[in-house]
Amino acid sequence: MKFSKLTLAIATTLGASVSFSAFAMELYVDTKTKQIYAEPGRGRELMGSFQKVDDAPVKTAPAAQAAELTAIKQDLELKTNEIKALSEHAAEATKPDAVTVKLDDGIHFATRDGNFTAGINGRLQVDSQSNVNQQLPVGYLNTAPAGSPPNQLGVPAELDNGATLRRARLGIEGTFFKATDYKFEYDFTRGNGLNAGGITDAYIRYNFSKPFSIKAGAFKEPFSMEEATSNRYLTFIERNMVVNTLVDNLNTYKVGIGANYSADRWLIASSLQTEGIGGYNSAYGSNGLGTSTGSSLNNNGGVNRSGGGGDTSWEFNTRIAGTPWMASKTKFLHVGTSGSYISINNNYLGNGNYSNGGVIFANGVGANVDRTAILNTGNLTSGNDSTGKQANTLTRFGAESALIYGPFSAQGEYIQTDVSGRGYDNASMNGFYGYTTYFLTGESRNYKSKTASWDRIKPTRNFDLKGGWGAWEVAGGYDYMNLNGGGINGGRASTLKAGLNWYPNSHVRVMANYLHALDISTANVANTTSKAFNKADLDMVETRIQLDW
Structure with a gap:
C-alpha cells in the first residue's frame, strides 16, 4: 500500500517515521457479504497486496523532509506574527484617544471611532x-443751537465713505457620541467687548434621527x-x-x-x-x-x-x-x-x-x-x-x-x-x-x-x-x-x-x-x-x- 503526501507530512510533523519488516499478503473481499478472505474464491475480488508492520525504533526523517518541515514551521511563525500585528493595529485604531486631522474644506479633528469631532470655522x-x-434736500442733522450764529446750522447729514x-x-463646531452636535461662534465686530454681544451661535443639539433634531442655546430664528x-x-x-x-x-x-x-x-x-x-x-x-x-x-x-x-x-x-x-x-x-x-x-x-x-x-x-x-x-x-x-x-x-x-x-x-x-x-x-x-x-x-x-x-x-x-x-x-x-x-x-x-x-x-x-x-x-x-x-x-x- 502506498502512503499519501498528507500522511507523510503528518508523520514528518510529528518528527517520527517508522521502519518496518513485513511479509506480503493478498486479501480478497466477498462482494455480497463484505467479508475479507486470504484466498481467492467465487464472488471474491482482490483488494490488493498488504504487508504486516512490526513495531520498530523511531528514526530521523530524511534530510529533504526535515528541510520541508523547517520551512513550514518558519512560514507558520511569520503568519502568526502578521496576525498579531494586525490585531494590535486594530486595537490602536479603535482607541478613543486616537485622533485624525483632516484639512479638507476647513480644519477638522476626529477620533478614529467617530464618537468625537471638532472643526474650527471662521x-x-x-x-x-x-x-x-x-443729493440731500435737507442736508443738516439739527437746527441751529440756541444763540449760535445763523451760518452755523449743525452737522451735515451725509453718508461717509x-x-x-x-x-x-x-x-468651533462638532459632535460627541455621534448623535449630539454643538456650535459656538463669536464675532469680534459685534458688541462692546464687555458683554456677550459678540456671540452668534452657541447651542447644543441632539439628533434623534437623520431628519429630526432638537437644540437649545442661542441660534437664529x-x-x-x-x-x-x-x-x-x-x-x-x-x-x-x-x-x-x-x-x-x-x-x-x-x-x-x-x-x-x-x-x-x-x-x-x-x-x-x-x-x-x-x-x-x-x-x-x-x-x-x-x-x-x-x-x-x-x-x-x-x-x-x-x-x-x-x-x-x-x-x-x-x-x-x-x-x-x-x-x-x-x-x-x-x-x-x-x-x-x-x-x-x-x-x-x-x-x-x-x-x-x-x-x-x-x-x-x-x-x-x-x-x-x-x-x-x-x-x-x-x-x-x-x-x-x-x-x-x-x-x-x-x-x-x-x-x-x-x-x-x-x-x-x-x-x-x-x-x-x-x-x-x-x-x-x-x-x-x-x-x-x-x-x-x-x-x-x-x-x-x-x-x-x-x-x-x-x-x-x-x-x-x-x-x-x-x-x-x-x-x-x-x-x-x-x-x-x-x-x-x-x-x-x-x-x-x-x-x-x-x-x-x-x-x-x-x-x-x-x-x-x-x-x-x-x-x-x-x-x-x-x-x-x-x-x-x-x-x-x-x-x-x-x-x-
Missing part, C-alpha cells in the same frame, strides 16, 4: 463703501430664506431691506429651544426663544446699526433691559419650506412660508413713566459701511403706562420662493409685521424684494435641503495662471421697505441694485455692488437724521473681500 469680510452721488471689517468671526442663508453665501453684500429691518436687526440670534424636521425635499422648523438680559440684549429695539435713537438704547444700539421690572420678551417662530418641483439639483422650485408671534416687554418707573424695553425698527437702504438708520420708527413704546403708546405684541408673516434653472436663478420674499397695543390700530409694516442671478461660467447655486437655504459655491475650475477663471456671477434686483401705517411713521424706501461676484475658489469671494435709491420718503419720521434724507438721491458702490472656512 470668516473675515473686509468691506468698503463709496457714495458716488449724494470708508472701509471696515464687516464681520470677523471664529468658532427659523424665519425667511434669506435670513436662513449664511451671510457668507448671500448674492448681495447686504441682506435686502425687509429682511434686515423686520428680522435681522432685531438680533435674530436669540436664546431658547428649537426643533427641526428636515426630509429630502422639505422641512419644518420651530423655536421658542427669548431676548437676553441687560447689555447682551439688542433683540427688541435695536436699530442694528449702532446708532442710538434714544435713552432706551444700550451701547450696542439695542433696548437695555437692565434695571427694569417684569419678564423678558419671548417669541414663537415656525418656518415650512420645500421643493415641490425638482428635476435635478440644478433645476428646481423652492417655496416656503414663515410665521412669528412675539410678546414685547415694556418697563416703567414707579411714577408710571416709560423706563426701558419696547421695540424699534430701523435700517439703512443697503449701505455696508456707514449704516446710518435712514428708516426709523423710534421706540414703539413711550410715555406713561396708562396713556402713552405701548407695543405689546408683534405678528410676522413671510412668503418666499426661488427658482433654479442651471446657471440662472430668481428669488423673492414678502414679509409683513403687524403691531398690536395701545395707540396702534391696524398698524402694519411690510416690504419685499426680488432679484435674478446668472453664472457666466456655467455653475449653479448650491441648495442645502437641511436648512432650505443657499450653500457654498464651488467653481467648476478654480482660478489659476493656467487658464482657470474661477466662477463669475452677475445679479440685479429691486428692494422695497415701508415702515408707515397705523400710527407708525418710520419712512419708506425703494432701491435698485446690481452685483458682480467672483469666486476664485470655494472659500474666497470678491463682491462689487452698485445701489441706486429710487425713492426715500422720511418727511414724517420723528428722527432728525432720517428727516434729512427725505427725497435724497443716493448712489453707492460697495465692495467686499471675503475669506471663510
Whole structure:
C-alpha cells in the first residue's frame, strides 16, 4: 500500500517515521457479504497486496523532509506574527484617544471611532463703501443751537465713505457620541467687548434621527430664506431691506429651544426663544446699526433691559419650506412660508413713566459701511403706562420662493409685521424684494435641503495662471421697505441694485455692488437724521473681500 503526501507530512510533523519488516499478503473481499478472505474464491475480488508492520525504533526523517518541515514551521511563525500585528493595529485604531486631522474644506479633528469631532470655522469680510452721488434736500442733522450764529446750522447729514471689517468671526463646531452636535461662534465686530454681544451661535443639539433634531442655546430664528442663508453665501453684500429691518436687526440670534424636521425635499422648523438680559440684549429695539435713537438704547444700539421690572420678551417662530418641483439639483422650485408671534416687554418707573424695553425698527437702504438708520420708527413704546403708546405684541408673516434653472436663478420674499397695543390700530409694516442671478461660467447655486437655504459655491475650475477663471456671477434686483401705517411713521424706501461676484475658489469671494435709491420718503419720521434724507438721491458702490472656512 502506498502512503499519501498528507500522511507523510503528518508523520514528518510529528518528527517520527517508522521502519518496518513485513511479509506480503493478498486479501480478497466477498462482494455480497463484505467479508475479507486470504484466498481467492467465487464472488471474491482482490483488494490488493498488504504487508504486516512490526513495531520498530523511531528514526530521523530524511534530510529533504526535515528541510520541508523547517520551512513550514518558519512560514507558520511569520503568519502568526502578521496576525498579531494586525490585531494590535486594530486595537490602536479603535482607541478613543486616537485622533485624525483632516484639512479638507476647513480644519477638522476626529477620533478614529467617530464618537468625537471638532472643526474650527471662521470668516473675515473686509468691506468698503463709496457714495458716488449724494443729493440731500435737507442736508443738516439739527437746527441751529440756541444763540449760535445763523451760518452755523449743525452737522451735515451725509453718508461717509470708508472701509471696515464687516464681520470677523471664529468658532468651533462638532459632535460627541455621534448623535449630539454643538456650535459656538463669536464675532469680534459685534458688541462692546464687555458683554456677550459678540456671540452668534452657541447651542447644543441632539439628533434623534437623520431628519429630526432638537437644540437649545442661542441660534437664529427659523424665519425667511434669506435670513436662513449664511451671510457668507448671500448674492448681495447686504441682506435686502425687509429682511434686515423686520428680522435681522432685531438680533435674530436669540436664546431658547428649537426643533427641526428636515426630509429630502422639505422641512419644518420651530423655536421658542427669548431676548437676553441687560447689555447682551439688542433683540427688541435695536436699530442694528449702532446708532442710538434714544435713552432706551444700550451701547450696542439695542433696548437695555437692565434695571427694569417684569419678564423678558419671548417669541414663537415656525418656518415650512420645500421643493415641490425638482428635476435635478440644478433645476428646481423652492417655496416656503414663515410665521412669528412675539410678546414685547415694556418697563416703567414707579411714577408710571416709560423706563426701558419696547421695540424699534430701523435700517439703512443697503449701505455696508456707514449704516446710518435712514428708516426709523423710534421706540414703539413711550410715555406713561396708562396713556402713552405701548407695543405689546408683534405678528410676522413671510412668503418666499426661488427658482433654479442651471446657471440662472430668481428669488423673492414678502414679509409683513403687524403691531398690536395701545395707540396702534391696524398698524402694519411690510416690504419685499426680488432679484435674478446668472453664472457666466456655467455653475449653479448650491441648495442645502437641511436648512432650505443657499450653500457654498464651488467653481467648476478654480482660478489659476493656467487658464482657470474661477466662477463669475452677475445679479440685479429691486428692494422695497415701508415702515408707515397705523400710527407708525418710520419712512419708506425703494432701491435698485446690481452685483458682480467672483469666486476664485470655494472659500474666497470678491463682491462689487452698485445701489441706486429710487425713492426715500422720511418727511414724517420723528428722527432728525432720517428727516434729512427725505427725497435724497443716493448712489453707492460697495465692495467686499471675503475669506471663510
